[in-house]
Amino acid sequence: MYSFELRGLLIFGLPIWIIARIIILINRRKKGIKFNIGDEILTNLFVIYLFLLIGITILPIIIGEMTLYEGALSFIERCNINIVPFIDYFKGANYFGSIIRNVVGNIVLLMPFILYICAKSEKSRDLKSAIKITFLISLSIELTQLVMNIFGLTYIRAVDVEDLILNTLGGIIAWGIFKLMYRGKIKSMIDNIHPQLIEENQIN
Helix, strand or coil, X not given: CEEECHHHHHHHHHHHHHHXXXXXXXXXXXXXXXXXXXXXXXXXXXXXXXXXXXXXXXXXXXXXXXXXXXXXXXXXXXXXXXXXXXXXXXXXXXCHHHHHHHHHXXXXXXXHHHHHHHXXXXXXXCHHHHHHHHHHHHHHHHHHHHHHHHCCCCCCCCEEXXXXXXXXXXXXXXXXXXXXXXXXXXXXXXXCCHHHHHHHHHHC
């Protein structure tokens, strides 16, 4: 049995990303597109965040036979779906600290994604888009976890409706933060990215 974890993703993924990014920058330079350091920092930070997001929500991926414990579970038990949100928080075994960590963690989880999308795309800066994007990403993560549970590719993760709710709430909060920050010097820094993007679209 082999377990593919975050370390493996970083070892293989980061070099591939660096090579791909260098090729993209070389092609942009050939087309006369100016190098934007703010855009480059933002993009690379976002890619690192994506690696961490995958590591937190999807990995480890277990390749091989199911464990004896997983093999003894029924199909419904392997799915491990919680359709009633927040019900576990009222059980005695859950401590207040762990509840807070779970709630805050799920709210924060997709906030960087929405902040990045708002910074890069003017068309996605409305509340409706933020809600839709966050919900769809969260749903994709939960469905991926469900499929992995069914086929024994992970250590039986909980597929929670509450995660959808908290992730989406985080997206709304991130949208609100962007709207509050999108002024003054920060607004100028973000807007400086767009001439490069417009110019690139015109060339293509």
